[in-house]
Amino acid sequence: MAAVADTTTVRRVRRGPSFGKVAAWAVMAAIVLITLLPFYWILRTALSSNTALAAHPGDVLPVDPTTGGFERALGLQSAEEAIAQGGSGGGLKFWRYLINSVIVSTLITVCQIFFSAMAAYAFARLRWRGREKVFGLFLAGLMVPTIFTLLPNFVLIKQLGLVDTLLGVALPTMFMTPFAVFFLRQFFMNVPREVEEAALLDGAGKIRIFFRVMLPMASTPILTLGLLTYITAWNDYFWPLMVSYSDSSRVLTVALAIFRAQTPQTGYDWSGLMAATLIAALPMLVLFGCFARRIVSSISFTGIK
Amino acid sequence: MTIASSSPPSRLPLGGAAGAGTKSRTRRARSRENQGDGRLAAVFIAPAMLGFLLFLLWPTLRGIYLSFTRFNLLTPPEWVGLDNYVRMVHDPIFWDSLTVTVEYVVINIGVQTVSALAIAVLMQRLTQSAVLRGIVLTPYLMSNVVAGIVWLWILDTQLGIGNEIIAGLGADRIPFLADETWAVPTIALINVWRHVGYTALLLFAGLMAIPNDVYEAAKVDGASEWRMFWRITMPLLRPVLAVVLIMTVIGSFQVFDTVAVTTAGGPANATNVLQYYVYGAAFGRFQFGYASAMSVALLVVLSAITVLQYRLTRAGQSDLG
Numbered sequence: 001m002a003a004v005a006d007t008t009t010v011r012r013v014r015r016g017p018s019f020g021k022v023a024a025w026a027v028m029a030a031i032v033l034i035t036l037l038p039f040y041w042i043l044r045t046a047l048s049s050n051t052a053l054a055a056h057p058g059d060v061l062p063v064d065p066t067t068g069g070f071e072r073a074l075g076l077q078s079a080e081e082a083i084a085q086g087g088s089g090g091g092l093k094f095w096r097y098l099i100n101s102v103i104v105s106t107l108i109t110v111c112q113i114f115f116s117a118m119a120a121y122a123f124a125r126l127r128w129r130g131r132e133k134v135f136g137l138f139l140a141g142l143m144v145p146t147i148f149t150l151l152p153n154f155v156l157i158k159q160l161g162l163v164d165t166l167l168g169v170a171l172p173t174m175f176m177t178p179f180a181v182f183f184l185r186q187f188f189m190n191v192p193r194e195v196e197e198a199a200l201l202d203g204a205g206k207i208r209i210f211f212r213v214m215l216p217m218a219s220t221p222i223l224t225l226g227l228l229t230y231i232t233a234w235n236d237y238f239w240p241l242m243v244s245y246s247d248s249s250r251v252l253t254v255a256l257a258i259f260r261a262q263t264p265q266t267g268y269d270w271s272g273l274m275a276a277t278l279i280a281a282l283p284m285l286v287l288f289g290c291f292a293r294r295i296v297s298s299i300s301f302t303g304i305k
Numbered sequence: 306m307t308i309a310s311s312s313p314p315s316r317l318p319l320g321g322a323a324g325a326g327t328k329s330r331t332r333r334a335r336s337r338e339n340q341g342d343g344r345l346a347a348v349f350i351a352p353a354m355l356g357f358l359l360f361l362l363w364p365t366l367r368g369i370y371l372s373f374t375r376f377n378l379l380t381p382p383e384w385v386g387l388d389n390y391v392r393m394v395h396d397p398i399f400w401d402s403l404t405v406t407v408e409y410v411v412i413n414i415g416v417q418t419v420s421a422l423a424i425a426v427l428m429q430r431l432t433q434s435a436v437l438r439g440i441v442l443t444p445y446l447m448s449n450v451v452a453g454i455v456w457l458w459i460l461d462t463q464l465g466i467g468n469e470i471i472a473g474l475g476a477d478r479i480p481f482l483a484d485e486t487w488a489v490p491t492i493a494l495i496n497v498w499r500h501v502g503y504t505a506l507l508l509f510a511g512l513m514a515i516p517n518d519v520y521e522a523a524k525v526d527g528a529s530e531w532r533m534f535w536r537i538t539m540p541l542l543r544p545v546l547a548v549v550l551i552m553t554v555i556g557s558f559q560v561f562d563t564v565a566v567t568t569a570g571g572p573a574n575a576t577n578v579l580q581y582y583v584y585g586a587a588f589g590r591f592q593f594g595y596a597s598a599m600s601v602a603l604l605v606v607l608s609a610i611t612v613l614q615y616r617l618t619r620a621g622q623s624d625l626g
Binding site: 020021024025027028031032034035036038039041042045053054057058115116118119121122123126127128129131134137138141143144145146147148149151152153154155156158171172173174175176178181206207210231234235236237238241242252253256257260268270273274277280281284285287288292293295296299 | 342343345346347349350352353354355356357359360361362363364365367368371378420423424427430431432435437438439440441442443444446447448449450451454455456457458459461463464465466469470473498502503506507510530555559561562565566580583584587588593596597600601603604607608611
């Protein structure tokens with residue numbers, strides 16, 4: 001026991017806390033603070049009342065704690081009540097937008113990954129003429145910045161009569177992205193041929209192999225890809241802004257921006273705005289809480305995106 | 306090898322297989338395995354192909370076509386040749402917005418790359434804690450809209466905690482997003498906050514590819530961390546850094562959300578970035594033709610950067626080997 005204690009003290013004395021190391025930890029701590037403090041500030045503001053916020057802008061804890069901000073964000077307050085508490089009185093129903101966001105993001109994620117996986121399987125394991133050429137065409141699609149396709153896609157969605165519908169918001173990214181096809185093709189190509197051949201010998205057709213062998217084997221990359229797709233779809237603002245005009249297709253990001261633009265005469269409704277921000281951010285934070293490790297490790301391969 | 310010379314032989318085995326099919330079952334089975342997937346492949350590829358043609362290839366071609374037309378969405382596009390491009394070249398607001406965009410990109414990418422590199426190196430050399438990696442990535446999960454609104458509040462001139470701290474230190478309050486000189490750097494830094502963790506993790510992945518022995522050997526030789534950074538880390542990370550840099554530059558040029566939410570292009574067009582101007586031209590003034598021409602201009606700039614990306618990655622590959 002004593003000997004062990006001895007060696008550790010000796011080592012500690014010899015190394016000493018070098019100045020560089022202390023400085024490095026200090027920098028790291030500062031980075032963590034800058035990263036996380038805004039999240040605390042959202043919560044603190046959302047739980048404060050607007051009048052108290054104006055009087056005590058620097059207090060660390062919520063001032064005059066109230067759930068009024070959340071009530072306004074969720075449309076639970078009457079217009080008079082909302083205006084009295086510093087809100088705009090404009091009707092915003094974040095439940096509605098939350099549901100819209102869930103529908104759009106789920107639709108995009110499920111369909112995009114399923115269709116991309118089908119295409120990826122055809123590129124990786126089926127034999128057909130022109131396969132490499134078609135794949136090359138898909139890959140070339142990676143070069144087109146999404147932003148360039150938005151205006152013409154809006155024109156198309158308008159011609160299809162899908163403006164201001166949830167389907168219109170989801171449609172352009174519902175079928176595929178070149179990245180998803182590319183990523184899943186890489187995985188399918190690395191599945192040992194023996195696995196497939198064994199299933200073939202058992203009399204399974206290629207369709208059956210895809211559903212019963214390939215898809216289950218790819219569950220890990222599919223989940224990883226799915227998380228990234230879901231986050232991207234959930235956070236998208238520019239495209240939904242173009243396509244949705246009313247509550248029927250409005251997603252959270254657009255609703256939040258509208259809430260911010262509805263400035264009451266007394267100044268911003270910061271409490272309500274931060275409550276709405278928290279509602280919009282919470283699902284992603286929960287998702288991150290559940291899948292943090294997978295999301296973090298998935299970042300390294302999105303480099304090819 | 307040309308397409309013309311390769312296509313006739315590929316047609317021959319098909320005909321041969323069909324003729325021999327009646328004679329030999331094994332050959333037919335083999336040929337079905339090799340070439341008979343055509344119909345199945347068509348089914349498997351159909352949805353993705355539909356999406357690719359309808360929402361990627363077609364809009365790309367259509368966007369280029371629309372840039373040569375006058376189009377207000379209500380009446381059919383009218384061909385006007387190069388009019389939109391002539392107008393663009395003579396439009397001072399276009400050039401202003403391009404300048405603002407470049408200023409934004411320079412600040413955004415400059416600060417973000419240096420910070421991300423610092424964070425990545427700290428994560429490599431100081432602590433490889435997974436929790437820490439999770440923490441720095443958190444802002445990336447927020448939408449640009451959320452990030453914009455939160456910082457709008459923190460940096461509010463009268464009530465924001467940021468300005469409270471500045472006032473507490475005895476300095477003058479700064480109207481970060483309401484001032485012509487401060488607005489662009491502020492928006493650039495807000496987006497650094499959201500993206501720096503993501504960029505750091507990309508660089509971190511590159512750093513993990515550098516074998517630890519190299520550092521151990523250098524340490525034995527008495528090299529300092531500072532020296533190791535410049536002599537080992539930087540040269541070996543260079544290819545990854547180049548890819549990440551150009552990828553983030555392309556993303557940075559497309560800035561829109563944060564501007565739309567915080568300043569709406571103001572004050573006095575100070576933050577009227579290109580995408581915001583394009584959006585205004587299309588949805589504010591219904592000049593879809595002119596908006597498309599400006600989009601094509603941005604596409605050209607971004608394509609040039611992409612070409613540069615491929616050059617650099619290819620040049621960098623020898624470094625890693």
